Amino acid sequence: MKASTRQQRLLLDLQDLDTLLARLRRQRATLPERTELEGLGSEHAAARDGFMRAQRELDTQRGELERIESDVATVQQRRDRDTEMLSSSTSSKEAQALQSELETLTRRQSELEDRELEIMEVLETAQAAFDEATQLLEGVDARRAEVTARLEAAERELDARIAAQSEERASVAAELQRDLLDLYEELRGRIGIGAARLRGNVSEGNNMALAPAELSDIRATAPDELVFCPGSGAILVRDYEE
Template structure:
């Protein structure tokens, strides 16, 4: 491939800008705020699930408590009814009196058992409601932390994107001064290796840091100035300058 020496030297400026753009892109992909936002978002999702579970449990226990309290009230009403019968003197048969008293005692034991159930349910409900409240408080803190991380991420994005835009503005006129064929080769090599062109300095390719052999250096010396030469080791375009040691 042939290209004017001035075009080839432009590749060094282009490679320098592209390296800076690559570093900016890497920085954008690896911002610590990205991992922070991801972790906080996952934490919020887990909290949402935990809150639903706690609220569902509290709701179920509220219904259980209402049923248990209704059962207590029903037993209490039966006790009151039987006690009124007992106190009224309407029951005179010793057998019926004994049966009624026995029933009242049994109902009182039943009431005591049911009241214990109500207390247990109330304690479990209170624990579930407290857990839900604690989780909601934590959700508020995590939401605030997420908002802060997103703001810092967006600020970093804006800074990086601004720098990248400025570099691309400098890149465009450089690209305009490079022939299509040479630019296509550069882009292909850059895609393959990350760096499309490198300076030949003191007999060494600065792309792969390999010292060229005498034979390779002699071949480059013999090449015409407009000949596009490549590193035999990494295949990048080698740019000759007064510092090449030829």
């Protein structure tokens, strides 16, 4: 295939842009904030699990305290009723029964109030654990939000650079003859590089020095005739200014 020296040099411009675009895309895919977010993901999951456990324990103890408080109130109501009935009773048998029930209710209320104090202590501990778990989770969430903001800012910057380089690439590609561009794209897709410079006796396609016979054959080829790197297979663009 034939192509003018200008067309061949445009290939080098295109290759430089493709190399830069590949580097920018790799940089975007491997931003350190991504790794940081992945690490925070497991930390967040652990903090979330701890928060949920602490919340369940707190809810359990609150429910238990409410139940006991309700039982205490019920016993107190029965004591008040029996006390009122005892004060107006005219039957000694009824008075004796009421007195016995009052004694039972008093013991029951005392037991419930002791249990209530125990639950209040447990509830205080559960509340402290819940507050600590909440603070830990909020801290991880804040760090994730900060890292996410940094990641998004870095992505926006790289996306802008990629868009600018892609636009420039499109302009360069539009200047290339169709068959030359197709060959370049086919080679780049197959071997990872479409064109390379011959700098002195070194091909930048594989950064290897050409053998004297190879170099002689290439130098003897007409300037508008395409030659290829013996090592990489990329289009080899000679530097005629040298």
